[in-house]
Amino acid sequence: MSVNPAALATQRPLAFRWPGLPKWRGPLHGSDLGWALAFIVPYAAVFVAFALYPIGYALWMGGDPRLYAELLADPRYVRAAINTVAFVGLAVNVQMILALLLSGFFTRPRRWIKALLVVYLLPWTLPAVPAYLSFHWMLVTYPQGLLDNLLAAFGITPVFWFNSGWGALGWDIVADIWKWMPLWTVIFLGGRMAIPPDLYEAAAIDGASPVQRFAHVTVPLLANLYVISTLIAAIWAFGDYGPVLFISGGSPAFESEVVSTLGFHYALDFANPALGVAAGLSVLPLLVPLLIALMRRLETTEAQL
């Protein structure tokens, strides 16, 4: 059975493997070019006016090297930078791995599992502000918060959850996973559904255990989708201010801030917008490689088709 894993991994079901046109038909001409330009103009205008211009403006605002010396001298910034790496690294990887595994659970043909999926998707559809505020009140209202009351029911003494920066950041990470894991689960679920069942049957006949089937059928076929999703999730996570802003609020004393919220505090609360922008630009050495990796991945996987 000849299956091109690359074709599957980029989510084109086998039934749709028509030969297709050449990737590049030569330059567009005449009315086609006119239409193509007319169709791209709305997005191009939005991109230039509301993305490119502000990004250029940000680069100009944060262009002074002295700003970065000032940032490094600020222990709040150093802590926020470490927190950002921990937040993005942990939240993204944990939610992606769990989503990949749970998507397998949700493919089980049971009616109650289908019903459970409906409930499981709820956090994703819940607007961020109310959801994170609920987390906040569940945790912060010592000693009457829901979590403390639950612990008390089991005879455990209430905890000041936001007493330590790591504890507070930990809850921000948990909330981020809670909010975004359903999105990636749905995406991997779609990816798993596209894998032809005969591949699993063939593997089972050859005596592959469930773990082996996962490792040698699911993983290779979903690898591309997984990598693209992880890159997108990581890029988004750098800009995700919600959990920190609404759950821990950076407490205690800026110990659980991330760069995206600290930069905002610099700009608004300390009236130093340039420093805020510089804080945001300081993650570029991490963010730009991720973006380039994503762009390359999108282009090369296309070339393999």
Add this chain to the structure above:
Amino acid sequence: VSETSIARKYGRRRIPRRLHWGLIEGGSLLLGALILVWSLTPVYNMFLVALDPSGHNEFAYDIWPSHPTLDVFTSLWQADDEDIRDIWPAFGNSLYIGCAVTVLTVLIGSLASFAIGRLRLGRDWTLSSTAFATYVIPSSILIIPFLRVMHIYGLVDNPLSVIAAEVTFATPYAILVLQYYAKLIPSELDDAARIDGASALQVYLHIYLPLMAPALAAVGTYALLFAWNDYFYQYMLLFSERHTTVAMALEQFFDDDDAPWNYMMAIAILYALPPIAIFYALRRYMASGLTAGGLKG
């Protein structure tokens, strides 16, 4: 030695079949229970606070609401309390921004993906991956120069600026999803229509849009959720009271030490309803739409 006994001795399944089945089903149930608790605890907490009649001045609630009451929802409906007088206009504002972002993202995204994927403008993925450069600066930081740019455009304190920002951030992902999904539509269809004399616009309207319906539904829901999740751009770009959105109103409660928590959570619950309703109405499109036709049919 019979074949079955060899299989029994050397086969992979060392535990009896029934026990194996029991373990899997039991494990599934356990996992299901965990997922239920994990997903619902913060939601339950919202109701716990909202239904607490004393929530107005303290939050001495327990694991169960001691005297649950729906008073807070009737007060909200009548908007008769000082704290919630302007809540319904805020819902109107959120709805206006959400709908505009959804429509514009779907429209601009589908036009762009048609130009890139079907009319083959640029090398296949160059333009759509360039769009991802939008995310190069964390959005909560980009708001600082964005605010200045909006001053230059004269759009400050205008919902249009929020709509523009949210469309800007929602579209790159929308184009990506649409472009993946469009690969499922044979280009022979376009060619056939073109031979029959259809213009590119007619192909877009009569072939592309109808066949892309699941992906458009998924992208539209994504854009609506995006607008509903946003708070920062609304908070920074809008400041006159008549533009207040629900997300901003919630944040004002959050900032206020004497805020009525039960109102806050009741508003939060109401605010969560529209995207949930739309999401579940379009749910069967979401998996297939978002994973580019991962589901056949």
